[in-house]
Each structure stands twice: as C-alpha cells, then as structure tokens.
Amino acid sequence: MRIIAHLDMDAFFAAVEERDTPRWRGLPLIVGADPQEGRGRGVVSTANYKAREYGIHSALPISKAWQFSQWAKQRGEPEAIFVEPDMEKYARVSEEIAKIAREFVPTIERASIDEMYLDLSFSGSYGKAAEFCQKIKKEITDKEKLTCSVGIGPNKLIAKIASDTQKPNGLTVVGADEEKTCTELAEVFLESLFIRQIPGIGPKTEIRLQELGIFLVRDLKKLSLEKLKEKFGKWGEDMYYKARGIDDSPVVEEYEAKSIGEQETFPQNTLDPNFIIGRLTAMCENVIGRMKRDGFKEFRTIALTVRFGGFETKTRAHTLKSPADSADALKKEALKLMMPFFDKRENPSNKLIRLIGVRVEKLE
Numbered sequence: 303m304r305i306i307a308h309l310d311m312d313a314f315f316a317a318v319e320e321r322d323t324p325r326w327r328g329l330p331l332i333v334g335a336d337p338q339e340g341r342g343r344g345v346v347s348t349a350n351y352k353a354r355e356y357g358i359h360s361a362l363p364i365s366k367a368w369q370f371s372q373w374a375k376q377r378g379e380p381e382a383i384f385v386e387p388d389m390e391k392y393a394r395v396s397e398e399i400a401k402i403a404r405e406f407v408p409t410i411e412r413a414s415i416d417e418m419y420l421d422l423s424f425s426g427s428y429g430k431a432a433e434f435c436q437k438i439k440k441e442i443t444d445k446e447k448l449t450c451s452v453g454i455g456p457n458k459l460i461a462k463i464a465s466d467t468q469k470p471n472g473l474t475v476v477g478a479d480e481e482k483t484c485t486e487l488a489e490v491f492l493e494s495l496f497i498r499q500i501p502g503i504g505p506k507t508e509i510r511l512q513e514l515g516i517f518l519v520r521d522l523k524k525l526s527l528e529k530l531k532e533k534f535g536k537w538g539e540d541m542y543y544k545a546r547g548i549d550d551s552p553v554v555e556e557y558e559a560k561s562i563g564e565q566e567t568f569p570q571n572t573l574d575p576n577f578i579i580g581r582l583t584a585m586c587e588n589v590i591g592r593m594k595r596d597g598f599k600e601f602r603t604i605a606l607t608v609r610f611g612g613f614e615t616k617t618r619a620h621t622l623k624s625p626a627d628s629a630d631a632l633k634k635e636a637l638k639l640m641m642p643f644f645d646k647r648e649n650p651s652n653k654l655i656r657l658i659g660v661r662v663e664k665l666e
C-alpha cells in the first residue's frame with residue numbers, strides 16, 4: 303500500500319521574516335520587490351495571512367499591493383510591512399526542515415523551497431502515517447517556530463491537493479487502509495473540488511473548461527478521454543487521469559539543488575546595452591559566488607531569461623562541452639546568449655527589456 307504525504311510550509315518567506323523580527327508579528331507582511339511608494343516594479347513573492355485579508359497574494363504586482371495597503375491604512379487598519387526576499391536565508395531554513403523530515407521518513411522529495419513529498423508507505427497504515435506527520439509538524443513548530451500544512455493520500459496528486467484544503471497548520475487525510483475504501487474516498491474528495499484545485503489547471507485552462515460548462519471535477523469526469531485529447535492534446539489526457547485521482551509517479555529523493563540562478567527586474571524597461579550588460583555581469587558574479595558557497599565547483603549549462611515589457615519571456619540555454627568554473631566563463635557565455643536580444647536575431651521590433659535572469663545548471 304502506498305501512503306504519500308505532501309508537506310507545504312505556510313506563507314513560508316513571510317513566516318520566516320515574521321519569526322525573525324518580533325516587532326512585525328501579527329502585522330500584514332509582504333515579501334517581494336521594493337514597492338517604492340507605489341512606483342515599484344516586480345511582484346509579491348509571498349504575503350502572510352493578515353496581508354491576504356487585504357486582497358494581497360503571490361504574483362500580484364507590488365504596486366497594487368502598496369495600493370491595497372494604503373487603502374487599508376485609510377480604513378484605519380495597519381499598513382503592510384514590505385520586505386525584500388532573502389533567498390539564502392530561506393534556503394537555509396528549508397534545509398533544516400528537510401533535516402527534521404528525514405529524522406522520521408527515509409525517502410523525501412523536495413519539490414521546491416517550501417514543499418516536499420514524504421513516502422510514508424513504510425508506516426503500513428494511514429493512522430500511523432498521520433502520527434508521523436503530527437510528530438514532524440510538532441518538531442518544525444518547536445525547532446523552527448514555523449507551521450506547515452500536510453496532506454496524506456494514496457499518491458502525490460491526492461496528497462498535494464489535500465495539503466492545500468486546510469491552511470494554515472492543517473493535516474488532511476484522504477485515504478484508508480482498505481484499498482477499495484481508499485479509492486472511493488479519493489474519488490469523492492476530488493469530485494466536489496473546483497477544477498482549479500487540480501495542480502496544472504491554471505487560469506487559461508479554467509476558462510476554456512468553463513466555456514464547456516465545466517466547473518467542478520465532477521463535471522470534468524463527464525468528458526471522455528477522446529474529447530479531452532481532441533480539445534487539449536496531451537494535456538487533455540493528463541487531465542483525464544488527474545480528475546480520477548490516478549498518479550503513479552514515485553517520490554524521488556534528490557540530494558542537491560540542480561541549478562542556481564538570479565533574476566532582476568529593472569527600475570524601468572530598457573534596451574541600453576551598457577546598463578543591461580552591467581547588470582548581467584554583476585549577476586554572473588553573484589551566481590558564481592553562491593555556487594561556490596553551496597559547495598559546487600563547476601557548471602556546464604548556462605540559461606538566460608529575458609522578459610520584455612509586455613511580459614513575453616524567452617529563455618535561451620547553452621551547454622558547454624566541458625565544465626567551467628569561473629565568473630569570467632559565465633559572463634562570456636551569458637553575453638553570447640544576451641547579444642541577439644539587442645538586434646533583430648531575437649528582438650526584431652526593438653522591444654524594451656523588463657527583466658533578465660541568469661542561471662547555471664548541471665553543477666558538479
């Protein structure tokens with residue numbers, strides 16, 4: 303019997319900042335770009351629960367978040383605290399949380415900086431699995447002063463959806479030791495959900511499905527595999543199985559970060575090569591610095607991301623024949639990828655650039 307848990311930290315970056323600065327506790331807090339009194343660019347990375355009451359959420363433009371906070375102030379509520387992200391700190395905390403999970407569970411998969419899958423099949427029963435998760439939750443609260451939400455189910459898909467149904471500080475079990483009951487429970491659980499709650503169904507798919515009269519997973523199940531394939535191709539096939547709670551993907555332990563990168567939103571959109579190359583060079587140095595601090599010697603792949611003013615985003619990557627280790631090598635490769643964006647090769651209509659990012663992969 304497979305028993306999988308998904309552990310998701312609650313408002314992770316914001317919770318870490320609140321924890322580390324007692325005077326911010328209980329106030330609305332936003333981790334994201336500098337709002338510059340409403341003129342700032344970039345987006346909200348994480349909003350704590352208090353800030354969410356103001357309508358502020360991840361990916362909201364930071365200027366909007368500022369506006370919402372100002373409106374709250376006019377209503378006599380506290381202004382939001384804006385904090386710029388400290389990714390190195392969050393990565394350290396994430397490491398500590400993974401360590402705690404490993405004390406209880408032999409196989410874990412870190413899906414992102416603030417979530418992981420735990421393979422609890424060894425525990426033998428849903429009751430035992432829930433006990434392990436309670437212990438992990440308690441240890442995270444005691445040692446790290448942070449909360450998380452956990453979902454338990456027969457596979458990663460159900461576990462992930464379940465962890466999201468009771469936040470913050472939830473523990474949701476969708477499953478049973480008897481296989482038939484377990485399958486039935488999972489089906490009932492899924493059927494009453496909105497289609498958006500299925501991982502991978504974003505706003506675009508949601509709208510297309512709603513146009514077909516589909517709002518709940520129950521409605522989605524009425525479409526045949528053929529119909530879904532015809533409308534959505536391969537993705538339609540995936541949706542067909544997801545709506546039925548079918549997912550065989552294993553929990554895969556990963557020992558190290560596979561890539562290290564940085565990105566930066568410019569104060570204003572620009573196509574000034576001096577400025578852009580200056581920023582790119584600085585980012586390359588930071589990336590190599592972080593790579594060395596994280597104990598990696600060399601990289602083989604360089605990826606450059608360019609986002610234009612209209613939010614269109616392009617990523618270009620290059621893999622070297624033999625690994626490189628210096629900031630100079632990275633700068634040289636990043637420049638080669640960047641140059642076509644200054645002329646008609648990658649940028650025929652001379653669009654201004656809003657953001658660039660540089661990343662190294664295949665680390666050794």
Ligand SMILES: [Mg+2]
Nearest residue numbers: 310311313416
């Ligand atoms: Mg989270």
